[in-house]
Amino acid sequence: MDAQFVDILRPYLKYAGDQEITDTARLRDLGLDSMREIELLFAIEDTYGIFFPEERMVDRTFETGGTLWKAVQEIRGATQAAAS
Numbered sequence: 001m002d003a004q005f006v007d008i009l010r011p012y013l014k015y016a017g018d019q020e021i022t023d024t025a026r027l028r029d030l031g032l033d034s035m036r037e038i039e040l041l042f043a044i045e046d047t048y049g050i051f052f053p054e055e056r057m058v059d060r061t062f063e064t065g066g067t068l069w070k071a072v073q074e075i076r077g078a079t080q081a082a083a084s
Helices: 003-012 034-048 065-083
Strands: none
Touching: 003 034, 003 065, 034 065
């Protein structure tokens, strides 16, 4: 995960406080609920210029910081490949 991604995540994790957000940080445990998940999704899409396909909008994608970052990276790669 890059620093920008962590900065995007932090406002949506009401229990994160000042603690480090790692690849294994469970997002639900840090306060990500379904409403914040949607807002976070929009923020990620706007920041990275991507669109989350419906099949990626499942609980396992939002399980940890790492699983969400992996999805972002894969979607970015597919978006860049399609633009080439």
